[in-house]
Amino acid sequence: MKMKKYTAVTMTEAMSKVRADLGDDAVILNSKVVYTKGFLGLFKKKTIEVVAGMDKYETPLQPVQPLQKEMISSVKKEEVVSSELKKELSDIKMLVQSMQRPVETKKYTEDIESFLQYLRNHEINEELITRIGDELFEHVNEIDSNKQSLSYRQIATQVLKEALIDVPFGGLSYQKKYINVLGPTGVGKTTTIAKMAAHAVLQKKKKIGFITTDTYRIAAIEQLKTYAGLLQAPVEIVYNSEDFTKAMETYKDFDLVFIDTAGRNYKEVKFVEDVKKLIQFEDNVESYLVLSSTSKEKDMETIIEQFSSFPIEQFIFTKADETNSIGSMINLMIKYNKGLAYYTDGQEVPEDINEASVDSLLKLLFKEYEDERSS
Ligand SMILES: Nc1nc2c(ncn2[C@@H]2O[C@H](COP(=O)(O)OP(=O)(O)OP(=O)(O)O)[C@@H](O)[C@H]2O)c(=O)[nH]1
Numbered sequence: 001m002k003m004k005k006y007t008a009v010t011m012t013e014a015m016s017k018v019r020a021d022l023g024d025d026a027v028i029l030n031s032k033v034v035y036t037k038g039f040l041g042l043f044k045k046k047t048i049e050v051v052a053g054m055d056k057y058e059t060p061l062q063p064v065q066p067l068q069k070e071m072i073s074s075v076k077k078e079e080v081v082s083s084e085l086k087k088e089l090s091d092i093k094m095l096v097q098s099m100q101r102p103v104e105t106k107k108y109t110e111d112i113e114s115f116l117q118y119l120r121n122h123e124i125n126e127e128l129i130t131r132i133g134d135e136l137f138e139h140v141n142e143i144d145s146n147k148q149s150l151s152y153r154q155i156a157t158q159v160l161k162e163a164l165i166d167v168p169f170g171g172l173s174y175q176k177k178y179i180n181v182l183g184p185t186g187v188g189k190t191t192t193i194a195k196m197a198a199h200a201v202l203q204k205k206k207k208i209g210f211i212t213t214d215t216y217r218i219a220a221i222e223q224l225k226t227y228a229g230l231l232q233a234p235v236e237i238v239y240n241s242e243d244f245t246k247a248m249e250t251y252k253d254f255d256l257v258f259i260d261t262a263g264r265n266y267k268e269v270k271f272v273e274d275v276k277k278l279i280q281f282e283d284n285v286e287s288y289l290v291l292s293s294t295s296k297e298k299d300m301e302t303i304i305e306q307f308s309s310f311p312i313e314q315f316i317f318t319k320a321d322e323t324n325s326i327g328s329m330i331n332l333m334i335k336y337n338k339g340l341a342y343y344t345d346g347q348e349v350p351e352d353i354n355e356a357s358v359d360s361l362l363k364l365l366f367k368e369y370e371d372e373r374s375s
């Protein structure tokens with residue numbers, strides 16, 4: 001089958017191009033909407049990409065096809081078929097054919113399928129898998145000559161980078177004084193604060209302090225005090241909003257203050273309200289939501305929604321060393337349009353923390369793939 005790619009601003013325009021080039025028997029193999037960044041990353045442009053082929057594609061008769069035939073013949077009978085209407089019907093026919101085309105299993109080669117399976121095993125969602133599959137399909141069928149020299153991994157990387165294009169990466173801005181760390185129980189909030197704080201003291205030479213609102217467990221206060229002691233930084237324990245105001249006064253000459261919050265069941269709405277009463281969310285506060293990458297994606301969605309009334313700057317993903325499901329992180333970042341500040345990959349303080357970038361995240365996703373290929 002001869003295949004070609006057409007780009008246009010609208011689907012109708014794309015169809016006209018296909019028809020002009022390949023005639024009325026052309027078959028639409030794939031169509032998608034592509035967004036390209038314009039000047040300085042602004043002014044996104046929407047274009048339609050259609051891949052069409054010349055041979056007729058034989059599929060078993062589907063219920064829609066008799067309907068299609070009926071529509072066409074009844075219109076003919078009445079002899080009122082304007083050329084415009086004919087054109088529209090033919091467009092519909094092409095679209096219906098493209099929808100009936102057996103998907104993935106037949107379209108993709110074994111090679112592509114096994115690459116996509118790797119991504120599936122790492123929890124990349126089906127929408128992204130299809131986007132990547134379509135790009136790889138164009139690659140193996142030599143539809144887009146720009147892609148010839150690229151590997152599967154490079155093509156998948158391009159697609160994922162494009163999907164993550166609006167999502168900010170990178171750690172603390174050091175523009176705001178209060179770093180507020182939120183998240184459900186046991187995800188690694190306190191440990192991550194200790195890692196970030198160590199970096200601020202050792203590399204950035206900042207004068208730092210801690211506030212803990214985790215007053216439910218003595219052990220929690222002790223845990224933070226241990227880390228603070230190592231960094232020779234003070235800890236203020238905050239039980240109510242007056243304490244918070246006092247702590248702000250105590251820390252008026254400090255560069256950076258890390259706020260550790262209580263790990264409580266995120267399903268309790270009251271917990272979210274309590275935190276809001278305690279911490280004064282003003283311009284000088286930067287809030288992060290810590291999620292464990294070992295959690296189920298559905299549960300993480302519930303947590304994100306529970307915390308959606310907080311002005312969350314970015315995510316921090318912990319325990320990346322304990323999971324293969326890096327894809328879930330990517331899916332969530334795209335779904336909620338939230339960036340990633342750090343990911344942590346071990347219990348060691350302060351080593352096991354990484355400032356996130358799109359490249360480091362994708363490297364993590366493809367780590368096993370590269371390991372398998374080099375072994
Ligand atoms: N493997 C692994 N373990 C981690 C990581 N980050 C934290 N942990 C461990 O997770 C456990 C809980 O960490 P904490 O920092 O106490 O978690 P928390 O969110 O403050 O917990 P609560 O205050 O009880 O809600 C500890 O055993 C940490 O060592 C990580 O990146 N990888």
Ligand SMILES: [Mg+2]
Nearest residue numbers: 189190220263
């Ligand atoms: Mg804690």
